[in-house]
Amino acid sequence: MAVRVQREDFDIGAEVARLTRGRTDVGAVVTFSGLCRGVTGDETIGALTLETYEAMAVAELSRIEAEARARWVLQDALVIHRHGRMEPGDNIVLVVTLSEHRAAAFEAAEFLMDYLKTNAPFWKFEDKPQGGGWVEAKETDDKAAERWANS
Incomplete structure (x- = not known):
């Protein structure tokens, strides 16, 4: 397992x-x-700045990665999340799950991404020609993550 914030x-x-x-021992890689x-909707985004406290982010991502391992049989997992200024097309996040079977790898990757979207300690600022601003949490992301609380 590895978690990197960089x-x-x-x-x-x-x-x-x-x-x-x-x-x-790996039959599936997701x-x-x-x-x-x-572009988001009808607005152009010039750049995205992600802010975080690295130690806090690593601790939280490691905690949720351990939860994924407790829920599914994984041979390995990797979560990389970038911070700083990024331009359109740049990589932001990578989640990789390895398992003997595809179902565990898919479900664990989805679980990790739902957590990243809702609870990971990253704050987004979008630079736009019409004026920048902090990105608010989305209700759809919260609903996606809720399903894991009951499973």
């Missing part, structure tokens, strides 16, 4: 190759990568 970009293919190299959008 300013630097990451290479998705290299991260997956590192996790799977020499493994014969990846989710989140990118900085250049």
Whole structure:
């Protein structure tokens, strides 16, 4: 398991190759990568700035990663979340789950992403030509995460 919170970009293919190299116990690899959008609705986004306290973010992400391992049989998992200023097309987040079977890998990845969207300690500021602003939490993200509280 690994959790990284960093300013630097990451290479998705290299991260997956590192996790799977020499493994014969893995039957499924699920990846989710989140990118900085250049448009949201009908508004242009010039850049996105993510703020966090690294130690707090690592602790929280490690806690939820441990919960994913308790819920599903995973051979490994990786969560990388960037912070700082990002431009459209830049990588923001990567979640990789490895399991013997696909169901566990898919469900664990979805669980981790739902948590990241709702509870991870990151604050987003969008720079837009029409004026920037802090991004508010979305009710749809909260509803997606609620299902895990009851399962």
